[in-house]
Amino acid sequence: MRLICSFFLLVAALGAETADWIWTGRYVVTMDAQRRLIDNGAVAIRGGRILAAGAQADIEKRYQARQRLDRPDAILAPGLISTHTHAAMSLFRGIADDLRLQEWLERYIFPAEARNVTPDFVRWGTRLGCLEMLLSGTTTFADMYYFEDVVAEAAKEAGMRGVLGETIIGFPSPDAKTPRDALAFTESFLARFHDDPLIVPAVAPHALYTNSDETLKACRALANRHGAPLLMHLSETRRENDESLAKRKMTPTQALDALGVFNGRTLVAHAVWVDEADLAILKARGVGIAHCPSSNMKLASGVAPVVRMLALGLAVGLGPDGPAGSNNDFNLFEEMDLAAKLQKVATRDPRSLPAEAAFEMATIRGARALGMEKEIGSLEPGKRADLISIRLDRPNAVPLYNVYSQLVYALKGCDVEDVMVNGRLLVKDARPLTLNAAQIEAKAREYRAQVQKSLRGMP
Numbered sequence: 001m002r003l004i005c006s007f008f009l010l011v012a013a014l015g016a017e018t019a020d021w022i023w024t025g026r027y028v029v030t031m032d033a034q035r036r037l038i039d040n041g042a043v044a045i046r047g048g049r050i051l052a053a054g055a056q057a058d059i060e061k062r063y064q065a066r067q068r069l070d071r072p073d074a075i076l077a078p079g080l081i082s083t084h085t086h087a088a089m090s091l092f093r094g095i096a097d098d099l100r101l102q103e104w105l106e107r108y109i110f111p112a113e114a115r116n117v118t119p120d121f122v123r124w125g126t127r128l129g130c131l132e133m134l135l136s137g138t139t140t141f142a143d144m145y146y147f148e149d150v151v152a153e154a155a156k157e158a159g160m161r162g163v164l165g166e167t168i169i170g171f172p173s174p175d176a177k178t179p180r181d182a183l184a185f186t187e188s189f190l191a192r193f194h195d196d197p198l199i200v201p202a203v204a205p206h207a208l209y210t211n212s213d214e215t216l217k218a219c220r221a222l223a224n225r226h227g228a229p230l231l232m233h234l235s236e237t238r239r240e241n242d243e244s245l246a247k248r249k250m251t252p253t254q255a256l257d258a259l260g261v262f263n264g265r266t267l268v269a270h271a272v273w274v275d276e277a278d279l280a281i282l283k284a285r286g287v288g289i290a291h292c293p294s295s296n297m298k299l300a301s302g303v304a305p306v307v308r309m310l311a312l313g314l315a316v317g318l319g320p321d322g323p324a325g326s327n328n329d330f331n332l333f334e335e336m337d338l339a340a341k342l343q344k345v346a347t348r349d350p351r352s353l354p355a356e357a358a359f360e361m362a363t364i365r366g367a368r369a370l371g372m373e374k375e376i377g378s379l380e381p382g383k384r385a386d387l388i389s390i391r392l393d394r395p396n397a398v399p400l401y402n403v404y405s406q407l408v409y410a411l412k413g414c415d416v417e418d419v420m421v422n423g424r425l426l427v428k429d430a431r432p433l434t435l436n437a438a439q440i441e442a443k444a445r446e447y448r449a450q451v452q453k454s455l456r457g458m459p
């Protein structure tokens with residue numbers, strides 16, 4: 001009998017496929033179409049992609065891995081997807097808070113940017129942003145800022161996935177005198193990162209109210225020529241909407257639609273002041289939305305109608321927005337928690353935006369918002385191996401009755417233990433493997449002194 005058993009084990013071992021990695025965990029949250037939640041699960045990975053996610057016993061039978069990561073007291077989940085950031089602004093974290101948006105921009109951010117934002121600033125700021133994002137479980141970020149080629153280099157060096165676009169804006173910026181310069185820069189940026197395994201280059205006009213109609217049309221045309229997504233801000237504040245109605249007799253959504261800006265892959269950030277007609281347009285054009293609850297609350301912008309958006313089936317992801325004044329950190333665990341709670345307050349209904357829906361926004365629905373749902377957002381065979389483990393051995397993690405409730409309402413970014421992007425381990429035991437944390441933090445303190453000095457004498 002024993003002999004027969006050994007024989008079958010041998011056959012099983014010989015028949016096993018090779019894998020680069022097997023990760024095992026107490027729970028595997030797949031976020032696949034069936035929303036499979038696997039007890040004592042495992043994920044097999046090869047060549048940067050997921051081979052299978054299933055019961056540990058099953059996976060062990062089918063695959064023989066060169067490397068393993070066993071987390072018997074952790075959740076394995078898809079890497080979190082941040083759909084709207086300005087990563088390099090991390091060096092302005094806390095520069096000025098609790099101010100009206102216009103005052104914050106005009107008195108602090110614009111002068112601070114004009115005097116400090118250089119390629120070196122953007123490199124260290126993005127490194128700092130990537131470090132914080134990775135340590136709190138974010139594996140993909142959609143970003144728009146200046147010197148976006150440097151953002152892309154820093155993201156690749158960290159090993160993170162980025163959907164990145166150079167901000168195109170109708171006044172002189174730190175790296176472009178005119179929108180025409182920014183468009184020309186974007187054209188070469190699109191060519192340089194075309195087919196990159198980690199970077200999806202994008203076209204990123206800042207907003208309707210900061211660009212001419214001609215620039216916006218040129219942005220759309222450029223994006224479509226390169227098959228690139230277009231990222232922009234939309235209807236963040238009531239003032240933006242009031243001004244558009246006064247000037248054009250149209251909401252910003254209607255105006256952008258009339259200009260043809262939504263004729264192609266698009267992701268808009270905020271969409272706070274959108275009415276039913278606007279939502280119908282966004283739905284008809286397949287526009288993805290980055291919901292930024294921390295930012296909308298901190299700047300008192302308003303509450304995006306997320307419950308309605310989800311009911312309409314819109315692709316809504318989550319974003320922390322910029323870390324300087326509008327948030328001030330990059331923690332998607334916080335955004336999930338706040339997104340769920342903000343909708344409950346706004347609708348006065350605790351059933352609004354349940355935990356599972358919030359987790360979906362941080363994963364597969366966020367992937368849809370970026371038009372990347374075939375590649376990322378869930379743990380399924382064939383998808384990119386972007387995954388995280390979250391420890392369950394801390395006071396805020398026990399007892400566990402419902403995995404989604406725990407993920408959204410109890411667990412924190414600092415509970416993330418391991419992070420993999422594209423099959424490469426970037427964080428292990430909550431320690432970064434690709435970024436030098438001590439060096440990055442020292443640089444951030446250095447920049448603080450420089451920024452402070454540059455603002456001296458400001459009114």
Ligand SMILES: [Zn+2]
Pocket residue numbers: 084085086233269321322
């Ligand atoms: Zn923003």
